[in-house]
Amino acid sequence: MAADGSQQPGTQAGRATARVVHGEALTRYDFGPAHPMSPGRVRLAMSLAEALGVLEHLQVVEPEPAVDELLSLVHDADYIEAVRRQETAPAYGIGTTDNPLVEGMHERASQVCTATVQAARSVWSGEVRAAANISGGLHHAMPSCTSGFCVYNDPAVGIRWLQRNGARRIAYIDLDAHHGDGVQEVFWDDPDVLTVSLHESPMHLFPGTGFATEVGGASARGSAVNVALPPGTGDAGWLRAFDAVVPAVVRAFGPDIVVSQHGCDTHRTDPLTDLELTVDGMLASYRMVHALAEELTEGRWVAVGGGGYSPLQGVARAWTHLLGVLSGHPVPTATEIPTSWREPFDDLAPATMGDGSDASFTPFAQGMDPESAVDQAIQATRRAVFPELGLDPDPY
Numbered sequence: 001m002a003a004d005g006s007q008q009p010g011t012q013a014g015r016a017t018a019r020v021v022h023g024e025a026l027t028r029y030d031f032g033p034a035h036p037m038s039p040g041r042v043r044l045a046m047s048l049a050e051a052l053g054v055l056e057h058l059q060v061v062e063p064e065p066a067v068d069e070l071l072s073l074v075h076d077a078d079y080i081e082a083v084r085r086q087e088t089a090p091a092y093g094i095g096t097t098d099n100p101l102v103e104g105m106h107e108r109a110s111q112v113c114t115a116t117v118q119a120a121r122s123v124w125s126g127e128v129r130a131a132a133n134i135s136g137g138l139h140h141a142m143p144s145c146t147s148g149f150c151v152y153n154d155p156a157v158g159i160r161w162l163q164r165n166g167a168r169r170i171a172y173i174d175l176d177a178h179h180g181d182g183v184q185e186v187f188w189d190d191p192d193v194l195t196v197s198l199h200e201s202p203m204h205l206f207p208g209t210g211f212a213t214e215v216g217g218a219s220a221r222g223s224a225v226n227v228a229l230p231p232g233t234g235d236a237g238w239l240r241a242f243d244a245v246v247p248a249v250v251r252a253f254g255p256d257i258v259v260s261q262h263g264c265d266t267h268r269t270d271p272l273t274d275l276e277l278t279v280d281g282m283l284a285s286y287r288m289v290h291a292l293a294e295e296l297t298e299g300r301w302v303a304v305g306g307g308g309y310s311p312l313q314g315v316a317r318a319w320t321h322l323l324g325v326l327s328g329h330p331v332p333t334a335t336e337i338p339t340s341w342r343e344p345f346d347d348l349a350p351a352t353m354g355d356g357s358d359a360s361f362t363p364f365a366q367g368m369d370p371e372s373a374v375d376q377a378i379q380a381t382r383r384a385v386f387p388e389l390g391l392d393p394d395p396y
Contacts, residue, residue, distance in 0.1 A: 018130040018326045019059035021115045026135035029108045036309040037149040045319035051341045057327035066110040073160035079144045093146035109151035116154040117161045120302045129299040137261045137306030139180040156186040171255035176263025176306045177273040179210025189217035194253040201228040212380035222388030227381045230373040231274035235281030236361040237374035244364035244378045252389040258293040263306025267314030278355035283321040
């Protein structure tokens with residue numbers, strides 16, 4: 001409440017000021033039982049968040065019916081039609097190992113996009129300060145083809161919707177183990193959208209892009225920021241890299257709103273990647289994104305999910321933590337997970353909401369270790385993009 005008695009943008013007296021868009025329609029994005037992209041990930045996260053009382057601090061709203069017209073904000077008409085036809089089409093990436101042909105592909109992916117726009121609209125209109133769609137984060141989809149388990153690119157669609165509805169400058173922060181290539185591609189030549197991606201080095205992991213030298217198109221130099229970290233990077237390195245790059249570039253950019261992608265395939269148990277983060281470290285990064293939104297955009301923050309293929313150890317806990325931070329009621333990592341939630345999984349489920357890491361790190365500004373592969377990656381990014389934003393790449 002402001003001093004004059006009026007409500008601040010995005011606040012609602014006596015009600016939660018953050019929301020999550022969720023419903024059964026958002027659990028159907030599925031490529032089959034043998035595919036890593038399982039809708040069970042979203043169900044597990046939401047059920048754990050409910051069991052721990054996190055959802056009591058959020059508005060949980062049903063997804064609105066899919067609006068196919070939103071897809072054209074990013075995707076080519078011929079591609080959308082090819083997905084609708086539900087036929088194998090190699091030219092569009094339909095029917096590949098990563099993106100197999102499945103019943104209802106168009107409808108399910110369109111529903112995810114609509115939900116992300118719904119979350120973005122609720123924040124931009126001032127209904128709430130922050131909102132999430134954890135079924136979203138399909139950041140690899142390109143304007144004219146599927147890629148990396150992604151059919152339609154809901155973060156890009158959400159960002160375009162925000163632009164069409166008055167947002168001047170939008171900062172997109174991608175914390176998936178894989179480079180956020182689709183979102184970067186869509187906004188490569190747009191100086192009003194900053195895309196920041198921390199990820200495992202493209203020398204080792206799909207999609208093979210996201211090098212430090214990728215800094216945006218000729219008319220938007222400095223609008224793409226990539227931190228490509230070595231395999232084996234854990235909490236200390238990941239958080240050191242975030243702290244050394246992300247706050248500075250986002251502050252220099254000056255966004256009206258923050259959109260973030262929270263793929264949790266960075267977790268040390270994930271079978272598809274080579275990073276070593278704990279849920280404790282991931283929680284720390286969520287707090288850092290939230291702090292930037294509070295500092296720079298009056299709290300306007302839209303969060304989406306993403307990758308993550310260790311459902312019990314990684315995804316369920318990580319996204320529960322994300323929703324806790326979003327709600328303003330973070331879950332302590334020492335919190336015990338209710339027996340009722342764990343029982344169906346026998347000994348496979350974790351006992352607490354943390355992995356036992358203190359998630360501490362030494363700031364890069366205290367000195368660079370030239371022998372450290374993490375520090376080499378940090379400095380490569382700072383040297384490539386900081387001057388484009390009027391920043392000094394020298395940490396000292």
